[in-house]
Amino acid sequence: MKAYWQLTLAQLRIFARNPQVLFFTLLFPIILMLALGSFLGNSGGTSIYMAVVDHDGSTASKQLLSTLSENDAIQLDKSSDVNEALDELKNNEYQVVMEIPEGYGDQLQSHTDESKAFDLPVYYNETDASASQLGLTVVESAVDQVSKNIENYSPVVAVQPEGVRALDLGYIDFLVPGIVAMMIMNNNMNGVAGQISAWRERGILRRMQGTRLKASTFIAAQITARVILNGLQALLVLMVASLLFQVQVNGSWLALLTFVVLGTLAFMAIGFIIAGLAKNPESAGPIAAFASFPMLFLGGVFFSINTMPEYLQPIVHILPISHLSTALRETMNVGTPFFDLWTHWLTLAAWLVGAFIIASRTFKWE
Template sequence: MDRGYSQVSALKAIIKASFIAILRSPSAVVFTLAFPLIFVLVFGFIGGNTISLRIGVGKDCDTANAIYAALSRIKTIKLVTAPEEEMQEDLQKGHLTAVLNIMPAGKEDGVPRYTVHVRSSSASGDNIRIFEVILRDIVHTADARLFRDRPTVATIQTTRIPGRRYRQIDFILPGMLGFSLLSTGVFGTAFLFFSLRQTLVLKRFFATPVRRFNILLGEAVARLIFQLLGALFLIAVGYFFFEYTLVHGLETVLELLLLSAFGLIIFMGFGFIVSGIARNESTIPPIANIVTMPQFLLAGTFFPIDVFPGWLQPLCRILPLTYLNDALRKVAFEGVHLWNVPWDLLVLVAWGVAAYLAASRVFRWE
């Protein structure tokens, strides 16, 4: 070996070349940035108003009253007008929660009275019950304001304590970070090393003094840099456009990036396994999807694990992406530090050790 050969220079060259190749790869950009960004934007614009009730207004409905005015001020309720036949059809199809008719019913003690008629269908589902609760609350508030001397069996007192508002973006953005890390770690690594092996690039590397470890390290560092830039971009979009919660500001951002780097290193182990057992390029996606698809769906990426049936939740709680998503959400929203999520990190380490042990047995250089 040439004593003047610099392993550090070789490592830098590999990192630079690999980083440029990643930037030129459409799949890398799509999975790292495009898909997660689309989901972040969609859920960010949805915001905290996850329930939307479309209420049809009957043609004979009195709209000049306090009840209608109170309904029109509620952001989760959209009052719509349309021909009666169209509203009836929309009601049957579930496009409307209910059709509302508020009719004057004379006066009593100088106070106007109304009859509120609500027409719904079986397609309204649980939304009709939500709407009925809102209506009762409006009527109860009006009664309490107009008839102050009414007797009551109980007085309700509420206490509001300081708290942090949990927005939809606070759940979905960490899930999208996890989605991006798993996609890059598995698909990116598998396709890369299979291609390097098939095109004999690795074989050419062996003809040089560069160490094998530096080949792996260079590719890993290039992916790590690209992924962390992508993570930083997603966090910035969430924070500046959708008020994504970062409790400790820059400190929280740095911890999220450390977690992202840690997660990517773990998931790259699965990518090495897929690269080693794939016999041709067309078999990589099916094998990689066996690893990634259950985690995308079951690891709390798009919705909480609690929504799944009880028999399925134990499976959800053994997936590595579950623990990465959980740690990302705790650090960002709850303000905990990395040393406060030891269980999440230990489970990820256990998966990483298992993945790299398996990869060492199946990974092939040639």
Template sequence: MRAYWQLTLAQLRIFARNKQVLFFTLLFPIILMLALGSFIGGGNSLELTIGIINKDQSDASKNLEELFYENEGLEVIEYEEQDVGKEAIENGDIQLLIEIPKGYEANLQNADKPFSLPVYYNEKNLTTSELGLTVVNGIIDQYSKDLVDYQPLVTVEKIGIEALNIRYVDFLVPGIVAMMIMSNNMNGVAGQISAWRERGILRRMQGTRLKASTFIAAQITARLFLNGTQALLVVLIANLIFKIDVVGSWLALIFFIVLGTLAFMSLGFIIAGIAKNPESAGPIAGFVTFPMLFLGGVFFPISNMPDFIQPIVKVLPIAHLSSALRETMNIGTPFLELGTETLILGAWLVGGFALASYVFKWE
């Protein structure tokens, strides 16, 4: 037991001395989180931008124009020339252009027939244009009913349902934590163990009474402490900047951080056993981790991936680690309902260390 604690403390001292590696290991996921969370979006709402040309400039036309300004879902830009407004649609600066023709107020006073407002839209962007037309039609329809004091026989009662509102940054942060755990343990373990083997440190350890199990246990404990601290620090920074709360249990979150660390550490030991030297350990680890970044649901939902990739995705450890962290942080899913993620990560852990013990070499 004494040798175990001495090795654990020695490994932590090695981490502490290499401040540059520690700094950049932690800095990269934080910068990535801040960049993607800030620039790709923190919300899931869609704002429509419309242009208005008021050629009538009467009290009635200004009242109609004011309705669009009052709508919180619309951003209104006023244009004087039709050609300028049409060019804005073509450039994508606005989605719709509404023209209030001259004589609008006079036509309302006569009320001989319905008055049509020209609305221009981009035919190549029908999805957004149709959404904008629906909003505009609703505003105009209600305005028309108010003008003639129309009282419908049947009305719609709007009953809002408070649904789960998950922003992209809420989805992203658990994926960043999973990515950091994978990278630190696969790349870190493989590189360090390979370097120690090449420098003869492992051979000298083997010549002592030190057991392999004690050496591995000390490595696991030190890395659990380091990776757990880094992962929790990322979560706290995300909470401070993006107001992300852990909806579920903190104990469940810590459990999956520990389980994910162990599972990826076992893969790191396998790579360390296969690699002939430190120079080859890095490329091998990169060859394994790089596809996982895109197939493991770190940046994008797994459900959006093609059907033929789904069977591969569903067995990757990072996919289940990302899913477990998101379920815990964003939804608050109870730990007992995450049995599939626990079993698959546990299988990678057991299978990984079993294979690592077979391929691991002291020299």
């Protein structure tokens, strides 16, 4: 146990005494977050994915759909089941769902100045706040045009918006969990691969093997030091995001910490595999970069994985970083309970076990 704590403290001192390590592990993610958050802030995409459930099927409802489809910012889909459309809304496939009830056309034909405006249910996904608000604006403009087309204009149709997830989120809320996931990947997969390869080339691992030090103690100390480092860095990123951008953690801090630890272990295991395959530190870096670079764009760090092309979806849903970023985002933004995210922590655990089995076979002291 004494050797374990000494190795853990030694690893933390190595981090603290290397200015480059401190910069890239602590300051770089914060600088990246500040840059993207300042430029993009709460902005979102310009394409609105919208589903319409037309129960009326009248000429008036078709004219409303035609008005909506003329807007280039809207990707309009027709659905026959409102519950199915709402399920897809909750899964972030749509930002807005509009329901046209029966009697819509008759109400417009019989409307008088004394008539009450027809309520048109419109559901929006507040997890994607900017796109949803833009969608509501477009819908309100379209139904207002319907009213203006009636002689002696008075409100004929009134939008009744209903939030499916009562959250006030912007792009920065989407970005911060992705930054934390990127940090965990870089610190552990790239960091472990480079450090272990360098220690092997300098003979440090060989000298450790010649002592009574057990491999399990060495690995446990590495894990502990990196879990502490990642936990402190995640806390620092969240503090800066909270102070400057008012980003909040809506879910359980314990669940958030659990995913940080799971992500750390999974990417450490992958880093040990790369260190075992690399012949020297010079080759470890490019191998780690070759593995990590695609994950930055396919793992939901900066962009939603739902917007990825269909042919990439099977690959995206296998990557560990996509599950880590999604789990962190669901925990922070939506407050989803830990056990409801079982697919994500189970996938990360599978990567952890599988990668450590492979790492145990590829790891070399010399």
